[in-house]
Ligand code: C2E
Ligand code: MG
Ligand code: MG
């Protein structure tokens with residue numbers, strides 16, 4: 001039944017090639033100018049529950065759109081500059097403000113229950129007013145706090161007391177907290193016990209070739225069971241191939257899926273077209289349910 005999905009694979013492969021970034025970093029002046037001229041914008045990548053045939057969320061990923069450039073530039077072209085010049089708070093504010101503006105459109109396409117994920121860097125957690133400032137901005141969207149999820153990369157082990165306090169404050173306000181890129185960096189399973197995460201995103205490195213990698217299968221089996229018992233949402237990111245998708249769907253019906261195969265990160269104005277295609281593929285596919293009675 002899944003064979004007609006192969007059209008998606010081709011499309012994704014085609015699009016990916018056109019998105020290959022040149023290696024050059026933007027200068028500080030270019031990044032600053034992009035902020036001033038509102039050329040820093042979120043692209044949105046859907047997170048889907050294939051078992052329920054539902055789009056459950058969108059992850060906002062920062063892009064810079066320079067005049068005259070066809071493709072929006074990805075973070076690898078500007079994140080090092082933003083980090084070096086202490087512009088991370090500015091980036092989060094801009095991304096969240098824009099997401100607030102975009103939310104009515106996103107909801108009108110994907111439904112009122114849609115969640116928005118925002119990436120924040122661990123350094124930002126050191127500012128214990130983070131929860132206040134994010135809440136202040138998000139309030140303007142009219143949406144409740146539990147419809148905003150903050151994705152935090154575990155590239156650094158979260159340890160200092162300010163970071164812990166921030167995480168707890170964010171959670172107390174009702175924001176979702178997602179442990180991003182799980183399986184890379186300083187993976188420490190204790191973080192799931194000690195920190196108030198509501199979601200874990202399994203890094204692409206554990207998803208590649210999952211259908212024929214028994215090591216990754218063993219890890220995933222464990223994670224699925226841990227997440228189930230702790231009541232944490234599990235997301236698999238970076239799904240590029242049909243074999244991976246089929247295996248994950250069939251083996252782990254509760255997993256939320258994200259990746260180029262389902263959708264590239266896309267500008268707001270292409271979300272509707274993507275969703276129509278998605279509905280066409282999955283709208284009447286209750287027969288895809290496999291493990292639920
Ligand atoms: P991330 O949060 O782990 O986001 C996932 C990255 O993987 C994104 O790259 C996304 O475009 C890419 N991706 C999605 N599906 C696939 C797939 O199927 N295959 C492959 N190979 N890649 C896939 P992107 O947009 O270049 O962002 C890179 C990183 O930059 C993000 O990783 C995140 O850590 C950071 N970032 C992006 N936007 C922001 C932001 O607004 N603020 C902060 N602080 N960091 C951001
Ligand atoms: Mg992320
Ligand atoms: Mg990351």
Ligand code: MG
Nearest residue numbers: 180181201237
């Ligand atoms: Mg990630």
